[in-house]
Amino acid sequence: MTGALLVIIQIAGRRCALGALEVKSVIEIGTITPVPRAPHWISGITALRSQALTVIDCRRALGLPSGDWPTDHRAVVVADGGHAYALLVDSIEDITTAAGEVGQVPGGFGAEWSRIANGMIETLAGPALLLDLGSLLAGPEALSREIETLV
Amino acid sequence: MDDLLADFIAETREMLEASSGELVAWEADPADRARLDAIFRFVHTVKGNCGFFDFPRLAALSHAAEDALADCRGGRRDPDGPLVTAVLAIIDRIAAMVDAIEAGEDFPEGGDEALIAALDVSRETPDDMATDGQRGGDDTATAHLTHPPAKALFNPGEEPATLARRADAAGAQRTIRLPVELLDRVMSGVSDMVLARNDLAHRLRQAGNQPTIDGPFERLTTILSDVRDAITRMRMQRIETLFGALPRLIRDLSAELGKQVMVDLDGGDVELDREMIETIRDPLTHILRNAIDHGVEAPAARLAQGKREIGLVAIAARQSGNTISIVIADDGRGLDEDRIASKAVATGLISSAERAQMSRDRVLNLIFEPGFSTAETVSNVSGRGVGLDVVRQNLERVGGSIKVTSVPGEGTTFSLQIPLTLSIIAGLTVETGGQRFAIPQSYVEEIVQASSSALDLSWLGESALVTFRGVRVPCLMLGEVLGLPRAESETGEPTMVMLRLASGDLFALAVEGIHNHGDLVVKPLAPAVMRSGLYAGSTLLDDGTPVLLLDVANIAAQAGLVSDTRARVLAATTEDTAAAETTPRAMLFTDFSGRRAAVRLELVQRIETAPVSAIDRTHATARVVIDGLILPLTGLPDGPLPARRVRLLRLGDGTCDLLYAVREVEDAVELTAPLQAVPEDPLVEAVTLIGGVPVTLLDAHALFARYGEAPVAAERTRCILPEGEWARTILAPLVASAGYDVLPEGESDTGAIGPDAIRIVFEDVYEVAEALGRDLPGTVIRLRDQPDAPAGCATVYRYDREGLLAALAAASRSARVSARAGEAA
The missing domain is CATH 1.20.120.160 (HPT domain)
Structure with missing residues (x-):
C-alpha cells in the first residue's frame, strides 16, 4: 500500500482516505433530484453529462445525522458494480501518498466506522481511515442486517 | 414475394x-x-x-x-x-x-x-x-x-x-457478424449523442432564433434519429419472431395430448434484444408445455366443470423501462397448493413447521426450486428432466425473474420479467408534488382530465375509484404512492393517466400535471434505489435534469391492483356492453375559426398531432399523412396555418378515417342539455349548451359523406388458412398472390365470415373435426403432408402448387355459386 495515491476527505469531522484509483473524478455538484421513498442516506440523483449519478450522503450512510457538519460543494465520483455514485462529504482535502500499510488500532474504530473502514493508514497528511467503498455504499441498514443474522 | x-x-x-x-x-x-x-x-x-x-x-x-x-x-x-x-x-x-x-x-x-x-x-x-x-x-x-x-x-x-x-x-444484401459488445458500445455512444443533442437543442431555444445554426442543427437531428433507428434495429427484434412459432407449438402439443387449446398473443410489437429473445425461447416453450400438459384439462373434464371445452393460453408482452414483462396465463385447473407443499416436504425442501407458516404464494413458488417436479407420471411432453428450476436459473442468469400465481380451478399465471440492458423508450413526463417523473408510454391507455364529471372520482375508505368508459377502475394518487407532500398551489383537479398492465388490469394514476412525451434513454439505477420497488430506471430531460422512470407494474403490484389470473379476453365483451348504457358524450374543442364545437366521442379514435409538412393542401380536400397513411383532412383555416404543428381529431366510422383539424382540444363532455337542430348548416347536427355556453355539435353523417374516403371495396374471395408458421410465411403469400384475401385462423371463430369463404386445413385437423362431429363451415381444402395420396382421398399435397391453385379456383367457383344460391333462396 505504501506509495499508493489516496484522496483525503473529511466525513463527519474525521479524516478518511479513498484509493485514488477508485475515484473517477471530483465534480461540482449541481441540482440533486430527490428520490422519494429511497433510503434516507441517498440524497437523490444528479446528472454528469449523459450519466445519472446516485448521490450518497456519506454522513448518513454511516448512520450519523448530516446537519452537524458543513457540506462541500464538490462531490467525489466513484463507481461500484457498474453504477456511478457521487459522494457528499464535509470537504475534499488533498491527494496524498500512503506512507505505510493498512493497520488496525486496538479497540477498533467504533461500530459504524468499522463497518465502512478497511483500517487505519498512515499518509503524508497524517493518519486516516481507509474506506471500503462497497460497505459505504451499502448504507447503515447493512450493519443492522448483519446484527440480525448474528442474533 | x-x-x-x-x-x-x-x-x-x-x-x-x-x-x-x-x-x-x-x-x-x-x-x-x-x-x-x-x-x-x-x-x-x-x-x-x-x-x-x-x-x-x-x-x-x-x-x-x-x-x-x-x-x-x-x-x-x-x-x-x-x-x-x-x-x-x-x-x-x-x-x-x-x-x-x-x-x-x-x-x-x-x-x-x-x-x-x-x-x-x-x-x-x-x-x-x-x-x-x-x-x-x-x-x-x-x-x-x-x-x-x-x-x-x-x-x-x-x-x-x-x-x-x-x-x-452479396451486393443484394450483405451480412456480417459482429461481437455484441461492440454493438453495445456503439449504442451507448449513440444514446449519449441523443442526450447531447437534446442539451444543445435546449440551449439553442434559450438563445433564440439563429438561422445560421438552426439549419445545420435540424440536419444533425434528422441524421441522428436515422442513425439511432438503425442502431436500435441492429440489436432489437420484435418479440413476434418468438411468438410466431408458438401457435404451431401449441397446436402440435395439444394434438399430441388430446386437448384443445386456443392461444391468444398480445404485445408482439414489443421489441427485445435479439440475444434476450434467444435466452427466453426455451423458458417460454417450457412453461407453455407445462401449461398444456399439466394446466389445461382434457375437454371432457373442462365441460364437466362448466368451462369452455377449448382451453385458453394467453401470452402478453409489455415493456416497462428497462424490463419486459411477459405474462403466460392459462385457464386450466390451477396449481394444487397442498400437493406442492406435501411434495416439497417429502423431498425435504421445507419442513412441515415451515409449511404451516407459508402463504399460498410462497408455496406455489416452490415449483421453481431445484429438484421439484409436480407431474406424477413423467410424460414425454413436459417431463424431459428439465424442470422449472432450470427455467428460473436461465432467467436469473440474465437478470430476470419469474413468479407464479394461481387460483384453483381457474388457471395459472406465470409472470416473467426480463431486463433490457439499455434502451430508448417512448415515455410520458408527469408532475406531482413539484417533481417530475416519467412513465413508459406503452402502459398509457389514455389521459383524462379528472374535472370531467364522467370520471366520477369517489373515495371508498382509503381507496379511490374512477369511472372510465362505464367501468369502475381503481385509482392511485402518485403523490401518496411516493410519499410526497401535496403541492401548495394545487389548482383544480388532478389529471388521470389510465394505465394498462401486462396482466390486462387497468388502473388510474392521479398526477398534478402532464408535461410532454418523447423518447427517453433509460439508464439503470443503483441497487439501493431499485430496492424501493418504485422505479425502473432514470433518464435525463432535455435540460439535463435527471428524472426517475416509474416502475408501473411494481407500483400496481404493491398496491394489490394486479389480479391473479387474467380474464381479459373473456371479460372484454361484457365490459363493452356495460359501458353502452350511458349519456351520449362528445369531445369538446375549439376550431380554427374560434368556434367552440364538439363531435360525438364514439367517433373520435384518438388525438393526433401532425407537423404542417405532413399536410397537403393542393387539392380540394386537404390530406394528411399519419403513420404512413394518406387520410382526408378538414377543419383547416383558409389562410396559412398559425402553428408548425396541428392537433387533429381522428374520426372513424368503422371503415374509413377522417381527420378534423382543431386549434385546441378541450375535454370529453356529456351531452345532457337538449340538442337544437340547425337545418341551415348541413355540416352541423345541432347546437347545445355545455356548461352554459353554446357549442356546435358537428354532423358526423354529413362530414363523412362529404370528406370520407371509403377504402376500395374488397370483392375477392376470402380464404382461411390453418394456424402456424408454415401457413403464414409460405402458404399465405401464395394464396394472396393468387388473388385471394387471407384471413388469419383466429378470426374464423368469431363467425363473422360468410359462407363463401374457403377454408384450408391440414388433413389431421380435418379428421379431428370430423371425428368430433364438428362441421367446418364453408368450402374446405384439405392438405396432406405426403406427396403420395392415399386412394380415394380428396386432399392436396401441401407443396403441390398447381394442385393447390386448381383446388382454390374450383372451391372459389363453387363457393360463389352456393353464396348466390343462398341469396336467391
Missing part, C-alpha cells in the same frame, strides 16, 4: 453456415446419427421451401439428397464415403444456386443429373464409386466440381471463382 425470396435465401444461407460444421464432422464419421439428422433437416427444408418458388432444379437436387438421407435414417442404406461425397456435392451446388438466385443470374445449365446419379451410383456399385469419389474432379459425374466438395468447404481460398461470385451476389 421478393421479401419472401430474400427470407428464403437468408434462411438457406444461415442453415448452410450452421451445417457446414456438421457436414465436415459427418464426413469424418458417416455413421454419426446426429449429424445425419441435421443435414437431413437442411435438405428437407430447402426442398420444402423451393417447391413454392418455382426452382425445379433446386427442388430436384434437394429431393434426391433427402431421399438418400431418408434411406440412411431408415436403416435401408449405410452412409458410406461415396454417399457423403455425393450429398456434399449436392449441398455445394445448392449453395452456388442460391448465390445465383440472389444475384438474379441464371445458373449454368446441366450437371444436376450427374450429381443425382452419383447418389444412386454409390448405392448400386459402392466399390467403384468409392474410388470415383476420391478422384473427384477427374470423373465425368462430378466434372463441374473442381474439388471434392468437402475440401471446398474447408479451403474456400482455393476457389477464387466461387468466391468472386459470392462477393457479387
Whole structure:
C-alpha cells in the first residue's frame, strides 16, 4: 500500500482516505433530484453529462445525522458494480501518498466506522481511515442486517 | 414475394453456415446419427421451401439428397464415403444456386443429373464409386466440381471463382457478424449523442432564433434519429419472431395430448434484444408445455366443470423501462397448493413447521426450486428432466425473474420479467408534488382530465375509484404512492393517466400535471434505489435534469391492483356492453375559426398531432399523412396555418378515417342539455349548451359523406388458412398472390365470415373435426403432408402448387355459386 495515491476527505469531522484509483473524478455538484421513498442516506440523483449519478450522503450512510457538519460543494465520483455514485462529504482535502500499510488500532474504530473502514493508514497528511467503498455504499441498514443474522 | 425470396435465401444461407460444421464432422464419421439428422433437416427444408418458388432444379437436387438421407435414417442404406461425397456435392451446388438466385443470374445449365446419379451410383456399385469419389474432379459425374466438395468447404481460398461470385451476389444484401459488445458500445455512444443533442437543442431555444445554426442543427437531428433507428434495429427484434412459432407449438402439443387449446398473443410489437429473445425461447416453450400438459384439462373434464371445452393460453408482452414483462396465463385447473407443499416436504425442501407458516404464494413458488417436479407420471411432453428450476436459473442468469400465481380451478399465471440492458423508450413526463417523473408510454391507455364529471372520482375508505368508459377502475394518487407532500398551489383537479398492465388490469394514476412525451434513454439505477420497488430506471430531460422512470407494474403490484389470473379476453365483451348504457358524450374543442364545437366521442379514435409538412393542401380536400397513411383532412383555416404543428381529431366510422383539424382540444363532455337542430348548416347536427355556453355539435353523417374516403371495396374471395408458421410465411403469400384475401385462423371463430369463404386445413385437423362431429363451415381444402395420396382421398399435397391453385379456383367457383344460391333462396 505504501506509495499508493489516496484522496483525503473529511466525513463527519474525521479524516478518511479513498484509493485514488477508485475515484473517477471530483465534480461540482449541481441540482440533486430527490428520490422519494429511497433510503434516507441517498440524497437523490444528479446528472454528469449523459450519466445519472446516485448521490450518497456519506454522513448518513454511516448512520450519523448530516446537519452537524458543513457540506462541500464538490462531490467525489466513484463507481461500484457498474453504477456511478457521487459522494457528499464535509470537504475534499488533498491527494496524498500512503506512507505505510493498512493497520488496525486496538479497540477498533467504533461500530459504524468499522463497518465502512478497511483500517487505519498512515499518509503524508497524517493518519486516516481507509474506506471500503462497497460497505459505504451499502448504507447503515447493512450493519443492522448483519446484527440480525448474528442474533 | 421478393421479401419472401430474400427470407428464403437468408434462411438457406444461415442453415448452410450452421451445417457446414456438421457436414465436415459427418464426413469424418458417416455413421454419426446426429449429424445425419441435421443435414437431413437442411435438405428437407430447402426442398420444402423451393417447391413454392418455382426452382425445379433446386427442388430436384434437394429431393434426391433427402431421399438418400431418408434411406440412411431408415436403416435401408449405410452412409458410406461415396454417399457423403455425393450429398456434399449436392449441398455445394445448392449453395452456388442460391448465390445465383440472389444475384438474379441464371445458373449454368446441366450437371444436376450427374450429381443425382452419383447418389444412386454409390448405392448400386459402392466399390467403384468409392474410388470415383476420391478422384473427384477427374470423373465425368462430378466434372463441374473442381474439388471434392468437402475440401471446398474447408479451403474456400482455393476457389477464387466461387468466391468472386459470392462477393457479387452479396451486393443484394450483405451480412456480417459482429461481437455484441461492440454493438453495445456503439449504442451507448449513440444514446449519449441523443442526450447531447437534446442539451444543445435546449440551449439553442434559450438563445433564440439563429438561422445560421438552426439549419445545420435540424440536419444533425434528422441524421441522428436515422442513425439511432438503425442502431436500435441492429440489436432489437420484435418479440413476434418468438411468438410466431408458438401457435404451431401449441397446436402440435395439444394434438399430441388430446386437448384443445386456443392461444391468444398480445404485445408482439414489443421489441427485445435479439440475444434476450434467444435466452427466453426455451423458458417460454417450457412453461407453455407445462401449461398444456399439466394446466389445461382434457375437454371432457373442462365441460364437466362448466368451462369452455377449448382451453385458453394467453401470452402478453409489455415493456416497462428497462424490463419486459411477459405474462403466460392459462385457464386450466390451477396449481394444487397442498400437493406442492406435501411434495416439497417429502423431498425435504421445507419442513412441515415451515409449511404451516407459508402463504399460498410462497408455496406455489416452490415449483421453481431445484429438484421439484409436480407431474406424477413423467410424460414425454413436459417431463424431459428439465424442470422449472432450470427455467428460473436461465432467467436469473440474465437478470430476470419469474413468479407464479394461481387460483384453483381457474388457471395459472406465470409472470416473467426480463431486463433490457439499455434502451430508448417512448415515455410520458408527469408532475406531482413539484417533481417530475416519467412513465413508459406503452402502459398509457389514455389521459383524462379528472374535472370531467364522467370520471366520477369517489373515495371508498382509503381507496379511490374512477369511472372510465362505464367501468369502475381503481385509482392511485402518485403523490401518496411516493410519499410526497401535496403541492401548495394545487389548482383544480388532478389529471388521470389510465394505465394498462401486462396482466390486462387497468388502473388510474392521479398526477398534478402532464408535461410532454418523447423518447427517453433509460439508464439503470443503483441497487439501493431499485430496492424501493418504485422505479425502473432514470433518464435525463432535455435540460439535463435527471428524472426517475416509474416502475408501473411494481407500483400496481404493491398496491394489490394486479389480479391473479387474467380474464381479459373473456371479460372484454361484457365490459363493452356495460359501458353502452350511458349519456351520449362528445369531445369538446375549439376550431380554427374560434368556434367552440364538439363531435360525438364514439367517433373520435384518438388525438393526433401532425407537423404542417405532413399536410397537403393542393387539392380540394386537404390530406394528411399519419403513420404512413394518406387520410382526408378538414377543419383547416383558409389562410396559412398559425402553428408548425396541428392537433387533429381522428374520426372513424368503422371503415374509413377522417381527420378534423382543431386549434385546441378541450375535454370529453356529456351531452345532457337538449340538442337544437340547425337545418341551415348541413355540416352541423345541432347546437347545445355545455356548461352554459353554446357549442356546435358537428354532423358526423354529413362530414363523412362529404370528406370520407371509403377504402376500395374488397370483392375477392376470402380464404382461411390453418394456424402456424408454415401457413403464414409460405402458404399465405401464395394464396394472396393468387388473388385471394387471407384471413388469419383466429378470426374464423368469431363467425363473422360468410359462407363463401374457403377454408384450408391440414388433413389431421380435418379428421379431428370430423371425428368430433364438428362441421367446418364453408368450402374446405384439405392438405396432406405426403406427396403420395392415399386412394380415394380428396386432399392436396401441401407443396403441390398447381394442385393447390386448381383446388382454390374450383372451391372459389363453387363457393360463389352456393353464396348466390343462398341469396336467391
